[in-house]
Amino acid sequence: xxxxxxxxxxxxxxxxxxPYEEFSGIPMPVYWIAIALAAWGAFMLYDTGKDVTLxxxxxxxxxxxxxxxxxxxxxxxxxxxxxxxxxxxxxxxxGAVPPLAGSEVLAAGPEIVARILLRGIDGPIRVGGDxxxxxxxxxxxxxxxxxxxxxxxxxxxxxGETDAKLDPKRVADLRHEVGDAGxxxxxxxxxxxxxxxxxxxxxxxxxxxxxxxxxxQDLVFAGRDDVWACASCHGDLGQGGExxxxxxxxxxxxxxKQLNDFRDGTRDNESMQIVxxxxxxxxxxALGAYFATLxxxxxxxxxLSADLARGERLALQGDWSLxxxxxxxxxxxxGFGVAPDFPALAAQHAPYTAxxxxxxxxxxxxxxxxxxxxxxxxxxxxxxxxxVADYLASLPPVPAGRTASxxxxxxxxx
Amino acid sequence: xxxxxxxRESDSSGGKHTARNIIFAAGGGLALVALGSxxxxxxxxxxxxxxxxxxKTAMAxxxxxxxxxxxDTASIPDDEFGAAVQRGMAIFTNTGTxxxxxxxxxxxCSNCHLDSGRQPLSAPMWAAWVAYPKxxxxxxxxxxxxxxxxxxxxxxxxxxxxxxxxxxxxxDDIYRDLESYFYWLATGAPTNExxxxxxxxxxxxxxQGYDLARGEAVFAEDxxVCHGPDxxxxxxxxxxxxxxxxxxxxxxxWGAGMARIDTAAAFVKHNMPLSxxxxxxxxxxxxxxxxxDSHERPKDPRQKGSVEETRKAHxxxxxxxxxxxVDGRLIGVGMQASAAAKAPEED
Numbered sequence: 001x002x003x004x005x006x007x008x009x010x011x012x013x014x015x016x017x018x019p020y021e022e023f024s025g026i027p028m029p030v031y032w033i034a035i036a037l038a039a040w041g042a043f044m045l046y047d048t049g050k051d052v053t054l055x056x057x058x059x060x061x062x063x064x065x066x067x068x069x070x071x072x073x074x075x076x077x078x079x080x081x082x083x084x085x086x087x088x089x090x091x092x093x094x095g096a097v098p099p100l101a102g103s104e105v106l107a108a109g110p111e112i113v114a115r116i117l118l119r120g121i122d123g124p125i126r127v128g129g130d131x132x133x134x135x136x137x138x139x140x141x142x143x144x145x146x147x148x149x150x151x152x153x154x155x156x157x158x159x160g161e162t163d164a165k166l167d168p169k170r171v172a173d174l175r176h177e178v179g180d181a182g183x184x185x186x187x188x189x190x191x192x193x194x195x196x197x198x199x200x201x202x203x204x205x206x207x208x209x210x211x212x213x214x215x216x217q218d219l220v221f222a223g224r225d226d227v228w229a230c231a232s233c234h235g236d237l238g239q240g241g242e243x244x245x246x247x248x249x250x251x252x253x254x255x256x257k258q259l260n261d262f263r264d265g266t267r268d269n270e271s272m273q274i275v276x277x278x279x280x281x282x283x284x285x286a287l288g289a290y291f292a293t294l295x296x297x298x299x300x301x302x303x304l305s306a307d308l309a310r311g312e313r314l315a316l317q318g319d320w321s322l323x324x325x326x327x328x329x330x331x332x333x334x335g336f337g338v339a340p341d342f343p344a345l346a347a348q349h350a351p352y353t354a355x356x357x358x359x360x361x362x363x364x365x366x367x368x369x370x371x372x373x374x375x376x377x378x379x380x381x382x383x384x385x386x387x388v389a390d391y392l393a394s395l396p397p398v399p400a401g402r403t404a405s406x407x408x409x410x411x412x413x414x
Numbered sequence: 415x416x417x418x419x420x421x422r423e424s425d426s427s428g429g430k431h432t433a434r435n436i437i438f439a440a441g442g443g444l445a446l447v448a449l450g451s452x453x454x455x456x457x458x459x460x461x462x463x464x465x466x467x468x469x470k471t472a473m474a475x476x477x478x479x480x481x482x483x484x485x486d487t488a489s490i491p492d493d494e495f496g497a498a499v500q501r502g503m504a505i506f507t508n509t510g511t512x513x514x515x516x517x518x519x520x521x522x523c524s525n526c527h528l529d530s531g532r533q534p535l536s537a538p539m540w541a542a543w544v545a546y547p548k549x550x551x552x553x554x555x556x557x558x559x560x561x562x563x564x565x566x567x568x569x570x571x572x573x574x575x576x577x578x579x580x581x582x583x584x585x586d587d588i589y590r591d592l593e594s595y596f597y598w599l600a601t602g603a604p605t606n607e608x609x610x611x612x613x614x615x616x617x618x619x620x621x622q623g624y625d626l627a628r629g630e631a632v633f634a635e636d637x638x639v640c641h642g643p644d645x646x647x648x649x650x651x652x653x654x655x656x657x658x659x660x661x662x663x664x665x666x667x668w669g670a671g672m673a674r675i676d677t678a679a680a681f682v683k684h685n686m687p688l689s690x691x692x693x694x695x696x697x698x699x700x701x702x703x704x705x706x707d708s709h710e711r712p713k714d715p716r717q718k719g720s721v722e723e724t725r726k727a728h729x730x731x732x733x734x735x736x737x738x739x740v741d742g743r744l745i746g747v748g749m750q751a752s753a754a755a756k757a758p759e760e761d
Contacts, residue, residue: 028438035443036450085652088504093511096654135651317487320529325689330640330657332650338657339648341639369639370687398651 074154077147081139082155084316084334090159098127098134106160107196110152114171116190117148118178122295122399123186124201131201134186135336137346137396140178141298145171182295183399215283216290227278230287233271237296245352248294249399253340256288258367267367268359298347298397302390304354306383311391314384315345322379327388330372336398341369347397353389358382481611484532484540484599495594502595505588506531506539509571510655516567516582518575519712520647520655520664523566526672528685531599534611535684535691541612543593543600559596560589569669574715614680619733620697624675626740629705632698636687645706661709663749668714668736675733678703708735713748721746 079088085097092099104127105112120138124131139148145168152171156162184190187200221236223229230247234240238247247255261267262276263284276284302308313319315335318326328335330342337344345353359365360377368374377385487503490496505512507530509522524530531539546559553565567573567581574580582588603609633645640657642648647659659665671677683699685691694702714736717724721744725737736746 028435028442031435031439032442032446035440036446039443039447040450087508087511091511093508093652093654094514096649096652133651133653318529320533323689325529329688332656333654334650336650336652338650342656370636370690372639372687372689376689 074150075158077143077151078154078158081143081151085136090155092127095130096132098125098130098132100155100159103127103159104197105190105194106156107162108194109160109162109164110149110156110166111170111174112194113152113155114148114166114174115178115193116184117143117152118171118175119181120183120396120399121186121190122183123188123203125187125190126198126200127187129198135399136183137334137398138183138297139396140175141347142394142396145169145175212290213286216286219279219283219287220290225278227275228271230291235296235299238291238294239296239299240349240352241299242349242351243355244349246296246300246348246397247291248296249397250292250343251337251339251341252285252288252292254288254337254343255291256284257340259284259287261367268364295399296397298395300347300349300393302350302394304350304386304390306386306390308387308391308394310384311387311389314380314388315391319384324376324379327392334398335392335395344398345392346395348389348392350386350389350393353392354386357385357389361385481534482540482603482609484538485601487530490598495598498591498594499598502591502593502598503530505592506595513567513571513582513588514576515578516571516573516576516580516588518572519659519666521571521658521666523571525658526570526681528688531596533685535613535615536681537613538599538611539596540600540603541609543596544603544605544607544609545612559593560584563589563592568715570666570672572665572667572712572715574667575663575712614677615684617676617680617683617696617699619676620700622697624700624704626701626705626708628698629701629703629708632694632702633705636694637702640687645709660706661711663712665711667712668746668748669716669728673707673711673734673736675700675703675707675735678707704735708740708745710745710747710749714746717748 086092086100087097090100100106105116116136117139119140121134121136123134125134126132143151149166149168149171152166153164156164186203187197188203191197191200218224219227220230223232230238233244234247235244238249240246258267259272259276259279260281262269262272263279265273279287302311314324315327318324318329327345330338331345332338332342335344335346356365357373357377357380360368360373361380363374366374380388490499501512506523506527509524510517510520526536527533527539528536531537534541542562543559546562547556549555550557550562553561555561557565564581564584571581634643637645637660640648641660642657644662645660646662646664647655647657650656666672672681679696679699679702682703683692683694683696687693714724714728716728721737725746729736738745
């Protein structure tokens with residue numbers, strides 16, 4: 001109203017007109033919109049900033065509350081963390097995952113179970129007369145002392161019929177004691193502390209030493225001209241961080257293909273294209289083989305403050321109404337990956353996973369076989385992409401982590 | 415923010431208009447903010463404004479609203495019946511472990527009945543449940559659901575190679591649990607009606623028939639990445655099948671429906687590659703189905719005498735390589751179930 005009136009006044013100055021007073025040439029609605037936009041912008045800035053700073057804390061709190069509310073019982077923890085592989089009834093998977101029910105290991109009590117949960121197993125193991133190629137992740141990064149004590153007590157009570165309870169404080173001691181021992185070198189190492197175990201198959205010598213040629217060592221730790229040292233961004237153990245992907249334990253051929261794709265421009269990334277341009281075919285193959293043998297504990301965390309339950313659903317079941325099958329249908333039942341074309345997803349950094357999904361969706365990345373990832377990413381909303389990235393970051397890495405550096409990583413093999 | 419106009423107020427040497435202008439401008443601006451946030455909160459804002467559009471994959475692009483929707487797994491009741499449904503679902507998705515005594519290969523029900531038996535045109539179990547009992551030409555009798563599932567174990571799961579050497583006997587708990595799961599999936603579905611989306615659909619045989627060389631090319635292009643260059647599927651680190659084997663000792667036997675080219679072509683056309691159904695033409699689907707069903711697999715458990723006798727008795731008129739000779743090799747002699755085909759090792 002006022003705006004219109006002043007406009008109609010415009011050609012005829014009123015009596016109090018002073019020469020220094022200018023007429024408002026801008027209609028009032030323009031002010032409204034400008035002020036509305038300014039207020040909105042300020043709010044968004046405030047809101048985003050608050051999200052970034054508080055999200056992590058909130059997540060930790062929420063998780064704590066959730067755990068105490070509905071996951072407090074060892075049984076629920078077991079179902080959530082163990083049953084994908086060992087099955088809800090503890091029978092394991094024929095030819096793939098050892099049974100817990102009747103396992104000789106459980107007779108040794110919950111403390112052994114806690115040690116295995118903290119360290120994981122990486123090597124052949126004989127349980128109940130059957131041999132398994134054991135690859136169990138370390139849950140040290142995924143579970144706290146209380147959770148580990150509950151699972152260990154539950155497992156030994158349910159499947160080992162030993163009703164000893166394990167104190168969370170004892171788990172804290174164990175966590176300290178285990179330190180950076182890395183995963184158990186198969187049943188052979190486990191048998192040295194579990195006397196009830198039958199004779200175990202021999203543990204093959206780790207291959208990290210073979211893969212670590214002089215060329216690889218130079219490239220990884222020193223770099224060469226435009227080829228920056230891999231470790232300078234991806235870490236000494238290929239563990240990565242935030243937007244830099246975790247490489248440790250990825251299929252060798254997958255890593256080599258990515259390096260070759262950077263080099264010939266099939267995959268887009270400014271830094272990696274410069275690096276890969278200086279590498280020969282033999283070197284990309286050697287680097288792939290090297291990082292595939294590395295073992296690193298998880299340093300990823302679900303830090304995108306997305307919906308973890310939704311992410312879990314997408315990973316385990318998919319959303320077929322969007323035409324999206326479960327991630328694990330192709331990437332393996334626990335996100336372990338399937339060599340050579342399907343990378344491991346477990347313990348990958350959430351910002352990296354989310355950014356790659358966004359790149360698939362937007363066409364910035366197009367090097368997946370059959371264009372599978374492009375279609376699937378386009379079907380996911382940005383919330384879904386962040387949700388699944390967060391969930392995957394919360395998983396334990398496979399193969400199990402070994403925190404001692406790769407060169408000296410053979411020291412704990414018996 | 416109202417700060418800016420207010421500071422302008424102090425600059426202007428006291429025009430009433432300016433003061434009122436500022437108040438009106440600020441008021442109007444705040445009203446716009448309030449209105450805008452209300453629209454967004456109520457979800458009235460168009461999608462292009464609030465977020466990017468989502469493009470469903472081909473697997474979802476068919477109009478789905480006319481199809482039956484099974485209930486969400488979260489709604490499985492928390493009682494004795496619900497426990498049976500859960501057990502049935504576990505058997506369905508992890509058959510080799512949860513019905514291990516009767517599985518003689520590396521497959522699970524859910525390898526062909528996708529999305530745990532929920533996906534239309536991959537023989538969804540909600541559609542099967544309301545179609546039984548029915549007469550089947552395969553065994554020339556009325557089949558109950560239990561009879562039908564027994565057939566699945568006998569042929570698709572190659573029970574002859576399992577530890578027990580046969581399918582679960584009639585009355586076994588495995589049938590109770592599986593049927594509980596199917597019954598629950600069909601919650602609200604009309605009985606004795608052929609529902610849209612049932613079976614694998616039908617893909618007419620193309621004019622050019624089918625050709626193994628063309629099929630091999632399709633296989634190399636669209637199937638190898640998951641099922642492996644030798645069709646033997648792929649396993650994860652622990653040796654667990656992630657992608658099922660399509661032929662060989664660890665796959666379905668010669669008595670399975672999927673060993674018929676027309677059935678396999680319909681499944682492939684409507685479901686493969688996973689998340690990209692419909693990518694292959696009818697011709698390509700038939701060619702690749704013929705290619706994978708021309709490979710040797712465990713023998714037909716009904717075979718008593720020669721392959722030719724079995725062909726006459728059980729495969730006459732079928733679209734199958736059973737009993738034919740390819741490159742001088744008689745197809746259908748079968749292969750022994752073994753600890754079976756190993757997944758390609760990473761090197």
